[in-house]
């Protein structure tokens with residue numbers, strides 16, 4: 001009789017500390033043993049010779065829009081695209097779904113659907129909006145991994161942005177039960193004024209849109225929310241920083257003892273304003289894409305350990321909402337990228353800029369698990385959940401629209417050649433994606 005359920009043999013196992021050949025044995029969804037050679041047998045064995053074995057990516061920032069807006073994406077399609085891209089867990093944002101996750105009933109409605117439809121591990125952000133400060137505790141007690149607030153309009157009518165009073169009171173409340181607040185940090189005042197001016201002058205190009213949401217708008221908002229974090233003691237997480245000037249602020253705050261962390265997204269590392277000009281709405285997001293000097297500085301920050309994690313901020317919409325003709329202020333802002341995060345980091349980071357594989361593991365798995373308290377996730381070690389992705393680092397492929405498992409098969413990465421291809425994804429010990437096919441939940 002076999003001792004284990006699954007053994008992955010002969011792969012190069014990547015952890016935050018090192019990369020070395022090892023076998024991994026799995027039973028009951030957990031890693032039981034990691035050793036140079038495992039003598040025992042398993043019901044199923046995978047020969048990973050020539051492949052690298054990564055902890056599954058934990059995507060801390062996606063918008064799957066279900067329930068209520070699943071014509072934009074959905075838990076089934078969204079989670080399958082993650083599995084194909086090597087991700088094994090996601091944190092779904094509280095807005096975009098209708099109703100939004102601003103109380104425990106709405107959380108329950110979403111988690112029931114995810115239990116039924118998701119092929120990877122679902123986790124949930126709760127919302128902080130002006131109307132729900134008295135519901136934050138119940139959301140925490142029902143298992144949200146933290147809270148999300150917008151400092152500028154979210155674009156979703158039933159998810160209001162948090163004014164200063166809401167932020168201050170909300171952060172005090174969140175600190176009282178030791179949870180964490182994630183913020184979309186852009187200044188409403190700055191963005192609104194600049195957009196109004198631009199539009200009044202008929203200036204609506206891609207460059208005009210970008211100039212209406214300048215880096216100073218992020219800097220102003222981040223400074224403000226850091227001051228609330230200091231005053232309230234609330235743990236703070238800044239999502240989608242688009243510039244090293246922003247990540248610098250969080251690192252300075254950390255040095256002063258503020259409990260803060262920062263995320264950037266694959267698209268700020270791979271795309272520029274030029275892509276927005278060329279690809280139109282497909283590359284529109286907020287904060288917007290920046291110029292190539294900013295992109296390079298973000299890579300430096302990442303290599304230096306100044307960025308805690310990389311997420312996709314997968315924020316999809318039907319194609320007709322992404323069609324920008326001449327007015328870049330129109331059309332939905334949000335990039336479809338959940339399937340491509342690891343591809344971007346391997347191609348643009350590891351292959352092009354010598355970013356160590358260990359660093360990629362740190363920012364896609366180890367740090368997210370630690371920061372948000374996911375026990376048993378984020379590492380390939382004995383006792384951890386068997387969330388694993390097998391990658392051929394040297395295999396190149398051109399991303400085609402028909403390869404995307406999103407509800408709407410579009411992405412600014414279509415047409416891009418990636419080096420480093422996910423071959424197999426394992427979630428809690430079960431193979432969910434294998435050589436081009438989703439193999440569970442059909």
Ligand SMILES: [Zn+2]
Pocket residue numbers: 061062063093313314315
């Ligand atoms: Zn987002």
